[in-house]
Amino acid sequence: MVRVVAPNPGRMTGPGTNTYVVGGDRLALIDPGPDDDAHLNRLLELFGDRIGWIIATHTHLDHSPLSRRLRAATGAPIIGFGPPPPPAKIGPTGIDPHDAEFAPDRRLSDGDGLEAGDFSLEAVWTPGHASNHLCLELRGTGLLFSGDHVMSGSTVVIAPPDGDMAIYLESLEKVRSRGPHRIGPGHGGMIDDPASVLDEYLRHRLERERQVEAAVRTAGTEGVTAATLVELLYRDIPTDCSP
Numbered sequence: 481m482v483r484v485v486a487p488n489p490g491r492m493t494g495p496g497t498n499t500y501v502v503g504g505d506r507l508a509l510i511d512p513g514p515d516d517d518a519h520l521n522r523l524l525e526l527f528g529d530r531i532g533w534i535i536a537t538h539t540h541l542d543h544s545p546l547s548r549r550l551r552a553a554t555g556a557p558i559i560g561f562g563p564p565p566p567p568a569k570i571g572p573t574g575i576d577p578h579d580a581e582f583a584p585d586r587r588l589s590d591g592d593g594l595e596a597g598d599f600s601l602e603a604v605w606t607p608g609h610a611s612n613h614l615c616l617e618l619r620g621t622g623l624l625f626s627g628d629h630v631m632s633g634s635t636v637v638i639a640p641p642d643g644d645m646a647i648y649l650e651s652l653e654k655v656r657s658r659g660p661h662r663i664g665p666g667h668g669g670m671i672d673d674p675a676s677v678l679d680e681y682l683r684h685r686l687e688r689e690r691q692v693e694a695a696v697r698t699a700g701t702e703g704v705t706a707a708t709l710v711e712l713l714y715r716d717i718p719t720d721c722s723p
Contacts, residue, residue, distance in 0.1 A: 481623070483664065484522060486513035488542055494633065494667040497542045499523065500625055502618060504598040506532035509556075510616060510625050511666055512546035520549055531556045533594060535601075537627025537666065538613040539564040539582045548581065557585035559594065561605060561612040565642050578610075578642070588614060606655060608648025609636050615655060622661030629655065630677065632668025635684060645685070652682055 486497040497513040501523075507530045513519050523531075523546075531554045536544035539560065547558045564578035588594070590605035600619040606629045607613055616625045628636055629651060638645045656678040663671035671677050696704055 481618070481664070482526070484519075484526065486516060486519045486542075488514050488516065488519075492637070493542050494631070496667070498664065498666055498668075500664055501527055501531075502599055502601070503530075503532070503596055506530060506596055508533040508535060508594060508596070508599070508601060509550070510535045511537055511543045511627060512550050514542050515545040515549065520546055520553075523550065524553055529554055532596070534558045535588075535594070535614075535616065536560040536582065536584070537615065537625070537629075538610040539579045540577050540610060540628065541579055543627065543666065544579045544582045551585075558583070559586045559588060560584040561589070561603070561614045562587050563612070565611050577639070593619070604655065604658070606651040608644055608651045609638060611642050611644075613651075617658070617660070622659075623664060624655065624658070624660035624662070624674070625664045626655070626671075627666045630663055630665055630671065630674075630681065632665045632671055634668070635681065649682065649685055652678060652685075656682070 482501045484499045484501065485495055486499060488496045497511060499513050500510040501507050502510070507527055509523065509527070509531050512534055531550065534547045534550050534556050536547055536558070538544070544560070550556065551558050560582065562584065564580055564582055567580065588603035590603060592603045594601040602617045602619055604615040604617060606615045609628045613627055613629060615627060615629055617623070630636070638648050656675070660674045663674045665671060
């Protein structure tokens, strides 16, 4: 397994999007990343026509757009759970975060496998951060590529309408029940203690839920808005960085 970090560091992407490459004679490339010339050239320089599959964990703009140029350069098919959901203007920028042009050549459902001579990947459908989000397990190793389902060093933004916190919590429990030995996140370094990280993710989200309930009781149900709750719960965080 090789990790190549895309040159797109930022508040939401950390050091940049992780592109993982697994295999031997033929390679599966997981999360091609943003449409970036330097990243494209680097991937082709390192792996060239050995790339046999291009997989996107989900269709956010920092994960899937480069897939089309890689397919044009290598002939490898694009694989994902499915196309992006219908456009939705969300967040403070009012911009749909999805790659509207993503169109996989093959769709993976939960439990589907990608079989090659020297490796096998299993798709694990994990909606919540995005409705079309997949994790991928390298069978026989306990290594799970988590996309944006679990990150290194931070929690995950769950932005409606496509993001759904209740479904995300179910997906976290699903991943925890699989007992991965290591996690390769979409951003940040390798996670070598998945059980403790997943437990902390669940603890944090449930604690935040309790805080929301307490804030609603304190403020009263009349006139409570999302902005009011943010002000109450995230007083120590800059207004443009609330998780």
